[in-house]
Amino acid sequence: MGLTVYGMKACPDCVEAVEELDGKGIGYVYKEFSEDTGNLKEFLKYRDSGDIFDRIKEEGKIGIPCFVLPDGTLTLSLEDVCVYFENEK
Numbered sequence: 001m002g003l004t005v006y007g008m009k010a011c012p013d014c015v016e017a018v019e020e021l022d023g024k025g026i027g028y029v030y031k032e033f034s035e036d037t038g039n040l041k042e043f044l045k046y047r048d049s050g051d052i053f054d055r056i057k058e059e060g061k062i063g064i065p066c067f068v069l070p071d072g073t074l075t076l077s078l079e080d081v082c083v084y085f086e087n088e089k
Contacts, residue, residue: 003028006043007065017065017078026085050074
């Protein structure tokens with residue numbers, strides 16, 4: 001399993017994250033959910049059960065981009081993703 005990114009094209013943080021991943025040559029599957037309810041449902045399962053989303057939900061935010069690392073770990077931090085793949089080299 002590789003890196004999965006959940007997000008929306010309309011989200012500036014998602015666009016920035018994808019640009020950085022592309023620039024670093026990190027491969028990923030992008031799950032756009034503004035046009036695909038199946039991808040939205042997958043994301044909501046993570047959001048509804050992941051503790052990392054508690055603060056995000058309290059602040060009324062969505063929690064994207066959301067990254068699922070190859071080991072299954074969820075993170076909302078692009079920095080965590082970059083560190084993960086740097087350590088994989």
